Amino acid sequence: MADIQANGLARRTLVALVENKPGVLARIASLFRRRGINIASLAVGASEQKDLSRMTFVAEGDPSTVGHIAKHLEKLIEVVDVADISDNNVVWRELAMVRVRATQDSRPRVIQLANIFRVSIVDVGAETVTMEITGDTDKIDSMITLMEEFGVEQVMRTGRVAMLRSALSPGGEDGAYSKTLAGNIIAREGLESGSV
């Protein structure tokens, strides 16, 4: 998941456990903005621990900065734990709701394709159907592309949620967070601030 894209930007996936207090998201957003990182997707929800929320980010930016962002996040007082899981063995899912035009004529084919992709139809209107797609980003992307032929009216995506895979044997260790990120880290270049 730590891919360098055609535009030279890197994407990394981070999971953070944060205090569920007002303003926490603003602090995190401020940090990303200040370090020049784009939040490509963000999913937030309650965790198994009281007062703590878990966030999954997909961060996008200059490879050196994105590789370092977990360490900057860790410094925020209200971030209890953070891991860059881009290079780990994780399961991740995203959910999308897609409203597609489905007229009398096209409806059977839309439903047929939905079935093939194991996508459920959650709402049916006179001229449209709304489907719920769960899966990895590729699956959602392909489904949306397939539906373009019929007319995609609205897309709503949750952003990725990710979790480390469990151990395969009882008593074994769950997929560990990479302890040191040194391997991912590329030091900055061109630091010239040009300031007096």
Added chain:
Amino acid sequence: MIKTGGQIVCDALVREGVKVIFGLPGGAILPLYSTLGSYPELRHVLVRHEEGACLAADGYARASGDVGVCMATSGPGATNLITGLATAMMDSVPLVAITGQVGRAAIGSDAFQETDITGATLPVTKHNYLVMDTRDLAATIKEAFHIARTGRPGPVLIDIPRDVQAGEIKFDEAEWDKPVSLRGYNPPTVGDVDDVAAAAKLINEAEKPVILAGHGVIISRAYEELRELAENAQIPVVTTMLGISAFPEDHVLSAGFPGMHGMAYASLALDQADLIVNIGARFDDRITGDTKRFATNAKKIHIDIDPAEIHKNIKVEAPVTGDVRHVLGQLNPLVANTTHPVWIQHIEQLKADHPSLRIRETDELLGQHVVKAISDATKGDALVVSGVGQHQMWAAQHYQFKNANSWFSSGGAGTMGYEVPAAMGAQIAHPEKEVWTFAGDGGIQMTLSEFATIAENNLPVKIAILNNDMLGMITQWQDMVFDKNFYANSYTGNPDFVKLADAYGIKGIRVTNQDALEGAILEARAHPGPVVIDFVIYADENVYPMIPSGQSVEQLIEENL
């Protein structure tokens, strides 16, 4: 016992050991100020501008090693603190800033003097709080001081709505005994044993090692440990500009400071070393220049309390996260008692071949002459503060610092206007010590309203203005980097600084030539109160050596030779 929010704040400050508060009141913080007067153990220094309060608290914190405290009202009072907070943030200075806020009911309504100061200061504070309940005050203030002073120190802001200050609650004194517990905040202290061993191995194998000592050495007061390492393994020491005074400059192993306006021999030493032991510095761009060409011959050890600094600018072979003093305590016993005679001899040769501190022959009065004369007169024993610009670089270069933690300058932020308020803070921290501040005629005009505070409190600060009637460093850049395209660089309307001092009841002296230098310094030192000396210096002078921004030692310019 029934207590008001204001009383809880004052009690908390006393318990945190606060002795001085720099501040200026306004409507939203008046409930707190109405209590402050009944706490004689808290000395309040009334400033003339809140930026002065924050920068004075910064100078106080650096000089004393304690948390500096400033206060301001909501809205413009609070926003006036921001430059000071940014200054402290960049240089890891422990501060607690307390601001008043409009009443809770008015928050979010664009009420008179309402500014979202916690929002505005997110990027320039280590942490900040908006306290919405009087019952949370005690714990919040305790937490704030803990965060400000531990780990990598920094400024923490506490915004308190006026009705939270005025609110009365039944207060249980047992509140104070509750320990601070922050799940997400566990700054490292001790270095990982394997990491320390790896660092020791590199040191023991090195033939041309150099120590790069940063502000971290000063913050953790690791002077003795640093000295032990340097002497035991005979390693030359260069400091960053903020690391100046971490190591005595009259020590044989002292090799100056490297970087943009550092000594050529210090930059060359880093470039030629086979090992750099970075202790509490952050490989800032003023030191590294072009990171791709920085010290390419050297392996690097980086000891830092902030894990986010490791590999940030420069990828290193041996990182150690931890408090510098602790880590050096772990490291020193593993380092072999040895020496590097050839290398040390080579450094001496570099010093001889590149006499960066030599002042060119001239009858003019140069900034360098002024600094040198004050350094000689005070025997390197003063506490020295500076503004930002050419005079700052001359001060850093030509004052010979003998004592630990005796140099206070805005390094990371480069805040013009630091010189007067920070000197005020340093003097209040050390009333018995001689404080000199080197000021620019530009920078001093940003905060000279604090002359009044200095006069009012009779603080015997000696203010040396290196007056070139211009923004000297801007002129230098326009000269060297912008093809002599001079614009907006000269100050033709400067005031008469001697008369200005006089207007504040401060002794003023003017010096226009080399001959008058010694006498004026003597006179200023003999005067028991504050003194402003207007040193009218030769203006057409650049600071050398210089490595232009983003370049490397290959582009080092040494025009003074």
